[in-house]
Amino acid sequence: MSPSSPTEVAGRLANRFDEDNLPYAIGGALALGVWGVPRMTSDVEDIAVFAGEGELDRVFEAVERAGAMVDRNEARRAVTRAGFFVAHLGRTRLDVFMAHHPWHAEMQKRRVSLATPEGRARWFLSAEDTALAKLIYARPKDIEDLQRLFTVQAGRLDLEYLRHWLPLIVPAGDTRLVLFDDLVRRSRL
Known part of the structure; x- marks a missing residue:
């Protein structure tokens, strides 16, 4: 079965x-x-x-x-x-x-x-690698997932890890870098 x-x-x-x-x-x-x-x-x-x-x-x-x-x-x-x-x-x-x-x-x-x-x-x-995978695809459902993940895991995510890897995966100036910064800013409100 x-x-x-x-x-x-x-x-x-x-x-x-x-x-x-x-x-x-x-x-x-x-x-x-x-x-x-x-x-x-x-x-x-x-x-x-x-x-x-x-x-x-x-x-x-x-x-x-x-x-x-x-x-x-x-x-x-x-x-x-x-x-x-x-x-x-x-x-x-x-x-x-x-x-x-x-x-x-x-x-x-x-x-x-x-x-x-x-x-x-x-x-x-890990929560960070889950976030990074979602950031790479950045489909509408991924962005919703990321907003919730950054809220629930606020203060626990290793942001330096994400800051290290995201620019090595997406090109400079990519909107996903802006999305990441926005997620970090919102999670600290």
Whole structure:
């Protein structure tokens, strides 16, 4: 039987990654929830796997053993083009990101192991890396998530970490740098 919720899908993926010693971290709406900003979601929009392209087949195998469907040829092209691939487990879309940027090495070091209500340990992106991922995409829903995250985590976010990495990822003068400054200013009001 297919898992019915994104939380169950993420748990199934995490189990397979743990079995295969593939380091990972859950991000997106599920990570927002652990940092105090719950939001409904119908997908698993951000699972980071800290493995090189040479381990892509191992990642595909783990995702498939979790019950998801992967078009391996398209997934390879997507990883080369955009750094992530899409899989589907039932009706749930999975966005699986492969480590490809120096920031990802820091992200792996900063991930946090948290117990689920069932008592299973799961790796989640830190609050800062969750914020940084949201800043990179800066879609309307990401901006709403960021406003809530900066409010809930005010005084606890490592702003220097964000100030270090954001300019290394987005170009100078980018509106996301202005967005970050605005989020910091508003969270201090």
